[in-house]
Amino acid sequence: MNRSRLEAFSDGVFAVAITLLALDLAVEGPGHGNLALLLADRWPAFVAYLISFFTIGIIWVNHHTMMNSVVAVTRGLLYLNLLLLAVVVAIPFVTSTLADYLRDGWPNANTAAALYAGVFELMSITFALVSEWILRHDEYVRDPMSAAAKTPARLSFYAGQVPYLIAFVVAFVSVWATVAITAATGIYYIFVRTYAPPTPAAPKSPPE
Amino acid sequence: MNRSRLEAFSDGVFAVAITLLALDLAVEGPGHGNLALLLADRWPAFVAYLISFFTIGIIWVNHHTMMNSVVAVTRGLLYLNLLLLAVVVAIPFVTSTLADYLRDGWPNANTAAALYAGVFELMSITFALVSEWILRHDEYVRDPMSAAAKTPARLSFYAGQVPYLIAFVVAFVSVWATVAITAATGIYYIFVRTYAPPTPAAPKSPPE
Amino acid sequence: MNRSRLEAFSDGVFAVAITLLALDLAVEGPGHGNLALLLADRWPAFVAYLISFFTIGIIWVNHHTMMNSVVAVTRGLLYLNLLLLAVVVAIPFVTSTLADYLRDGWPNANTAAALYAGVFELMSITFALVSEWILRHDEYVRDPMSAAAKTPARLSFYAGQVPYLIAFVVAFVSVWATVAITAATGIYYIFVRTYAPPTPAAPKSPPE
């Protein structure tokens, strides 16, 4: 099996999930007062939307980077990838729940924040499972990493689970701390890669 | 006609259907009591979501495996594939109906469970129709199966219709038996393939 | 420009539109009486769903067949294709409106049926515009049709507009006649192609 359909299907799921996020931005129709105030009042939905959008986006970029080195896929990898997608698909739901309950006070806001961070933690874990599969199957990988390079790669993607775990735990103390930690983790991952073959030099001649 | 657009379109439909499943996880907004209890109370939705997600996922994996051997598609195959997709697309609807009615008692819970198992049965039947087309059109298949290999392949995918038929019938007796059988069938198919060319050896050199 | 992104984007739009159709099958939650009766009462939604699903599916198959002969696309073709997609995307809306109003009596059922047939007519017209572009741009087509072959091809896809026009007109007399004509037209197009290069012989050796 080649990897192109795995990528196409994953891209489809990522694309639909990321687009459904925005459905939750909707405000009520006329007859509910000043629209500017209604919109301003929805700011938690915008914050949650932005964090979730870029977190899914970053996972997609890293998925892209990671799969790029795989030359063939097995059913095992397809099912691990399905696990990851099952979590990604739940992100619009937890985002919308967080947006709705963010200002509802103890204990509902805390439950919503813990649910949010918990699903991000699951996403991080399932992503690590896929990464681990790739690190253990050199025979399916183009230019497999050296054993020496695998240790920091593993550290990097297992470390990725720490901030979301912290965000989950602090949700019971401060909802805003959870929001801040998940946002900061997203920003951090824009600049750091979990699975890192060397950046290719700019191509000199057009491939293909 | 080559098969790439059939795959792209099918992947799109599978990806959208699998992502829409999660829309039904949504809980009510603030003002309906403790969120943790609301979420706990939605557990039938989570169970139904997981079964449906992995059943669609498995069908996608098997679709992938099966189509991989097809070298060209005819209009006949396109329409059989459309029949399969028409059923896949109905899965979010029956999943959401089951989640809503699972604890509603006789007869509504039973109707919802029968509807759920019935659509899974239809999915299994339409998948068998596509498989049968492929088994009968060696001229469109790369490395067609020997006549001897076709018998167990047929047995495998026609047998796949038995558990969903049982799940449908027992729905009128026990809703939970239906849920258990559909879940067990999904788990079974993670480990067994309906259409089974030999697993390729791990590639030695990168293809392409 | 090559045609692959036009196909990928169109496939995405077709796949999302066809999947959204099923959203309208949803029934109300518990507390509205017998579920079997609720479902039976929704039969117009199932009929409308099936007609729309297969009509979009057939258009997708014909789009596939037609684009298969195009070797490069221009901005003109991209915009004509967008027109077609703008109509396809409206099909879930008119399907859901028809399902809701089918049994509402004069004049609402008739309005809904006319809206339904009207959008199918627009789909047929925009499809003909794309087909016409292809017939007029031999330089972008692999194995362009002979002038003699173009006449029946044109007849075929312009004739396709007649049944939907009739279905639109009779909507003001009989809603059921409209439903029957749109269903029959769909079935007819399963067996007849609007744009018809000769069916390729089954390949002897795997292409690629």
Place this chain on the structure above:
Amino acid sequence: MNRSRLEAFSDGVFAVAITLLALDLAVEGPGHGNLALLLADRWPAFVAYLISFFTIGIIWVNHHTMMNSVVAVTRGLLYLNLLLLAVVVAIPFVTSTLADYLRDGWPNANTAAALYAGVFELMSITFALVSEWILRHDEYVRDPMSAAAKTPARLSFYAGQVPYLIAFVVAFVSVWATVAITAATGIYYIFVRTYAPPTPAAPKSPPE
């Protein structure tokens, strides 16, 4: 990294966003009076739908044209592209808000129009950021533009931000002026390209 997954993911997001636009066309079910009047009364939704559909469509065509010249993508480009998509995904939300509030009078209609034009302005800005990246990275581009050609290209896509800025400002004076300007801008861009490598001559022989 090659650009195919960037395109596939972007196409998926564009396709879902463009299809979700039509969800907002839905009218209420039976019991709300004459359907023809209900539909006629929804005309602002149809206008907003058409403007948004073709604006997203045009952005997709231009994205297609622009990416066609890129031979490899970096993480920087992926993240700029994500920014653009984050804005595209918000278009169904602002379209639906405009449709709902278009006739609500001062100040809500004006807020909705400003929100609409504001998101189109953001789309134009993020599109310019992607274009600017490409103009600055000749080493990732096939047949990079000459320095002389870059000046008018830049002018063209930076100028694209002027009409949406005007539409945003006039929203506080006249909602209809905003609608007219965004519609006119869309029509204008059907005929003018922001990023313009010379149109390829029609191919003489089939590529591929």
